[in-house]
Amino acid sequence: MARMARMARMARMARMARHRVLSRCLPCLLALLACIHSVRAAAGGYYWGAKGARALGRAGAATARADDFSAVMLNPAGLARVGTTLLQLGNRVSYNRQVYTRMPTLDWSDLDQGVPRYVEFDPVHNNLPWQPLDPMMGVVSNLGLRHWGFALGVQAPAGVAKQRFPASGGQRYMMLTREAQFLYYTASVAWKLRDIVGVGATFQWIHVPTLRYELVVDATQFPGHVNPVSSELDMRASIESADPFTANAILGIWYRPLAAFELAASGQLVPAQVKAHGSLRIEPVSTEIDDDVVLTRDGKAADDVTLTMPLPLSARVGVRYIHNVHHRERFDLELDLTYETWSVVQALIMDGNGLEGELLGQRLDVGRIAIDKNWRDTIGVRVGGDFSLLPQRLTLRAGISYESAASKPAYANVDFLGARQLGASVGLSVYLRGLELALAYSHRRQPALRVRESESSVYQVVPGSQCRPPYADPLTCNEHYPGKPSAPANAGTYEAAYHHASLGVIYRF
């Protein structure tokens, strides 16, 4: 009995010591969270994949497994099982190789005796493939309450934060550059009933410090004219905006009817959209045009615009098998299915609210630029698991994933390459007392997607065009593109491969 009392006293002291450490570290953590702005993290854009080295190592198959800070996104109910206090820091380094080769076309603006030039395009690459900073940091604690879990942290959703393609490339009428910095500040709470069932919720403050988008528009106003390859009146349209606050929430649940079997589900259930306010700048691409484009509204100088990006709802379900040996988990295997309502994204819309541009005495209606998406809902399948090679010393993990295409081929665009993706991941964790070092590598590949001009539904933005639906008026629409507002802009071959390496440091008090 005395021995048991001594052990209980030592355990109490250990818990008190951990709380002391936590109380000392909390100011540091808060300071870290506060300075993340100055880091200007290369946060994700429209996202896919998994964050956190442990989750990434099993290809994101962690809806049921969720037992670290990544649970705030994957399944907040998992936080109730953490059972202690943990501090988690992580970073993901990515190499995002994206290649686009525009489909050859006939340049109906370059006629020799009525015969158009056949134009072939060189492949263009994302000139910013490296994404070195993609952090995640948070703290999870049960605050001494056996059935509860709480979390606080910040992270960027997984994705490609920055893209830059050549100004003269074949993709110019789709996009030149995009920078989307999303930061998710999260607060989560979870509760469990013994080890049978648990529920949790995450509340998110989505902060978009920078949302920048550049593309080339054709300012030609001649009725029926079309410039499929380039125009003397090409304009670089740049939208720079930010959205300080968008609210979102994630709910989750897990249920473990058997020691070896677990079910889990989570979902992002609050309709939301990023509505970023900023400015529009339009400048001639040609160096031979000295005049600037003057933007006005109701005759007064103005450049303010709103860029709207709808966010999807999502649902994840997971089923996990746990293989225990002597009451210790030796390995697990999880199958996750995800469903995301990307169909809410019909277009990225820049609303200029009646903004007009004037160049060389010509007026341009730039009140609304819509980049058509017409996305569809996606399904993801992930299979992954952990294997405890050396219990409490070394864990190996691996997984594979598949995500269906958000973008129909007709609406493919270099800004968000929304084609189907295949992925494979490997990872490991090394444990040193309370410290866990987790490493993961993931490779995702988007098989080549070819879009013909006949399939294309993304067209050059021509603000001065008088061609109106159904785009059949021979006086205002071009005879070679019947039924289309202007020349197709997105025909071509899209290829992408992503390499992610993630390091996570988890300290359990």
Place this chain on the structure above:
Amino acid sequence: MNRVMLDWRLLPLPLILACGQPDVAPPENIVAQLSTDIVTVVHVTWTTSEPSVGYVQFGRTEDMDGRTPLEAEPRTNHSATLLGLTSDTQIHYRVVTWDGEDAAASGRGTLRTGKLPLALPTIVKTGTGHDSYTIVPLLGATTAVAILDGEGRYVWYRSDDRDLDIYRARISRDGNSILYNAASVSGDLADNSEIVRVPLDGSQVTSTPVPLLAHDFVELPDGTLGAIAVEYRDFEGAPLRGDKIIEVAADGTQTVIWTSWDCFDPTVDQGDDMISHGWTFANALDYDPQDQAYYIGMRNFSSIAKIDRATGACLWVLGSTAATITFDDAAPRFLHQHQFEVRGDRILIFDNDGSPAMESRVLEYSLDLQNGVANHVWSYLSDPTVFSFVLGEPTRLDNGDTLINWSAAGQIERVTPDGESRWKINTPAGYAFGFHTLAKTMYPRPTPN
């Protein structure tokens, strides 16, 4: 025991699914071969699985800066003719198609054009050429029609073995053929003269007989041919050789638009060489589609007249006989001129005999029709001087230079406005050039009526 077997044959399926949409179907069965008639002409044929329009991109370098016309109607069996090629030259080509929405191209091919027939005279060039093709008859030991590129190289030719001369050749307005007149104006006139139509690919030659054709003809925007022909009428008990403008419609119908007797009276307007050359001796013809008027040059009158196509009336006459326009006092006069060019209020004239020495020249006048005065503004003598006793034609180029065809001397020359000679081509002795026409392209688009 049932076993779940993996069907390995299904393994490629994900790969196929991953490959996305197929590419646009390229043109197939491409065959390129030299014309059997003209070694600088290449026929290309190809097929497509779906109806499409297409063209052939071609050239002497891999840039392939030439294009055949775009086919007018979608089809699955296609052909095109490559023109403007020089002899014994490697060319690169590929077929481009457009099915209404998607463009596609074949792989690149190469072909070598053939060597010119030995009968064609060698042309020597000096200086820098121009940017047009010159369609010109060759007279001498060989009678032929040739098309020379801006550097004076043969890109098309057709020998004509009939015992007639060729004075004028031009690309038809539909862009498909070469038209030329086969006639005789020196010695006995030809009853079997005709206007010949040769497709640019050299096949299926057709002709329209027009008896007693003279030097020149034009093609009107609607395809009607207007030509000078000789007409005889009784004058003081003997046949007098005058001229007429005759129009040949597409269906072959021939209509006389004007005769020398409509404007002139042989008892009053007699001119030179009436006994040896006949009366008016018309030798050059132009047409102004805007005014719907002909310009006709008459050697023996040393005059040029503007004729209303509808009425046959002479609107004005410039020259030495029956003139309605007088020269300013200092203006040199032209004599026995041949071709000319009316451009706005200016007229360029090839003056065969007007210079005091044995030399031909080009004169340019400004026409003040209000006051009926022609003012001399420019003239040019070649250095060394040349004499062309017949034919000869000046053409003002878009850049202000003048292309001068010293026909009988076998020389074509480009000169600047200040009289600097920039380019010459010369035939060997014994050859002459007929009248020329210029074309910016070997594929002129049909002119709207």
